[in-house]
Amino acid sequence: xxxxxxxxxxxxxxxxxxxxxxxxxxxxxxxxxxxxxxxxxxxxxxxxxxxxxxxxxxxxxxxxxxxxxxxxxxxxxxxxxxxxxxxxxxxxxxxxxxxxxxxxxxxxxxxxxxxxxxxxxxxxxxxxxxxxxxxxxxxxxxxxxxxxxxxxxxxxxxxxxxxxxxxxxxxxxxxxxxxxxxxxxxxxxxxxxxxxxxxxxxxxxxxxxxxxxxxxxxxxxxxxxxxxxxxxxxxxxxxxxxxxxxxxxxxxxxxxxxxxxxxxxx
Numbered sequence: 001x002x003x004x005x006x007x008x009x010x011x012x013x014x015x016x017x018x019x020x021x022x023x024x025x026x027x028x029x030x031x032x033x034x035x036x037x038x039x040x041x042x043x044x045x046x047x048x049x050x051x052x053x054x055x056x057x058x059x060x061x062x063x064x065x066x067x068x069x070x071x072x073x074x075x076x077x078x079x080x081x082x083x084x085x086x087x088x089x090x091x092x093x094x095x096x097x098x099x100x101x102x103x104x105x106x107x108x109x110x111x112x113x114x115x116x117x118x119x120x121x122x123x124x125x126x127x128x129x130x131x132x133x134x135x136x137x138x139x140x141x142x143x144x145x146x147x148x149x150x151x152x153x154x155x156x157x158x159x160x161x162x163x164x165x166x167x168x169x170x171x172x173x174x175x176x177x178x179x180x181x182x183x184x185x186x187x188x189x190x191x192x193x194x195x196x197x198x199x200x201x202x203x204x205x206x207x208x209x210x211x212x213x214x215x216x217x218x219x220x221x222x223x224x225x226x227x228x229x230x231x232x233x234x235x236x237x238x239x240x241x242x243x244x245x246x247x248x249x250x251x252x253x254x255x256x257x258x259x260x261x262x263x264x265x266x
Contacts, residue, residue: 001097002049006040006072006088008081009035009064009104011057016250020060020104024188024247025257026266031254034247035060037107039069045111047118053122054088079211080221081264082196086207089200097201098122101196105247108259109195112236117197124163127233128202129225133158133167133190134237134244138181144173153248156220158234166232170221189265192252193237196222202230 009020016022020035032040042051048217053064056076057114064071073093079157085101088163100114117130136144157174159167168174169192181187196205202225214226225232228229243259245252 001095002215003047003098004089004092004096004101005045005048005051005102005114006085007035007042007051007052007053007102007104008084008088009038009040009055009057009060010078011055011060011086012076016085017250019247020055021063022247022250022253023255024107024260027048027261027264028174029266030266032233034107035064035104036067036069038102038109039064039067041107041109041111041120042102042114045100045114046101050096052088052092052142052208053104054084063102066203081204082198082203082221082224085198086203089203094200099198099200100196102183103194103246106244106245107192107247108256108265109193110237110240110242110244112193112240113193114197116237117195119238120164120184120233121197121199122234127165127231128199129222129230130197130233130235131158132193132237133160133194133234134189134239136189136191136194137183138185138187139183140191141173141187142183144191148173151166155246156192157245160234161192164234164236166224166226166234168221169218169222171218171220179208190234190236191244192234193244205230 023031025031042195042201074087113132215223
């Protein structure tokens with residue numbers, strides 16, 4: 001059966017309304033929308049049979065159709081991207097071996113991050129969900145710690161045990177290390193990249209569960225699987241010289257544009 005990739009694109013974001021339509025200027029000076037850049041990132045992934053944008057908003061639908069994306073309309077009920085993916089899968093009638101959630105705020109996601117998730121689930125039938133993690137060097141860890149000191153919600157960290165099975169995800173910087181690291185030194189702290197691959201049964205079940213207390217406190221959708229005792233595989237990926245960041249706040253636009261400029265990404 002084929003692999004479906006869904007890009008959830010919600011207009012009514014609490015922190016950043018209309019975020020999918022925010023414009024990002026590439027290294028060549030051309031500005032393209034966040035959702036378009038996320039779609040372009042999805043189209044570069046090998047082994048994906050169908051890419052759709054899932055949205056509740058007619059403005060996003062019209063914009064996406066204008067650059068050639070397939071769009072699935074969902075309701076305004078989904079509270080996060082995983083719920084929207086589940087609704088999109090139902091609207092499409094199922095029939096997929098794996099479903100990938102490439103969140104619409106991650107236009108810098110390298111294709112091998114997604115390809116690694118698909119490979120990880122195919123290799124480990126016991127796992128129901130997979131998500132990438134990126135080992136941080138001292139410079140990246142310092143940035144995360146500075147965000148927390150300044151009261152900013154930056155990236156998410158992950159801890160996992162034997163075989164890569166997730167133990168916890170947090171917006172705090174975990175695990176505690178108690179030491180400083182040189183800028184290029186590898187650390188034991190992993191940046192969680194907000195991309196997911198699901199088996200259909202796990203995704204379908206997700207929408208039937210109410211958010212638990214830990215998910216509610218952290219505001220991290222993947223914790224619902226852990227609270228329900230469902231295994232999540234953390235797949236370690238390599239940056240290969242690529243910079244990565246998600247657009248969570250308006251202030252992230254300048255950071256992402258700077259990364260695209262430094263990488264020569266149009």
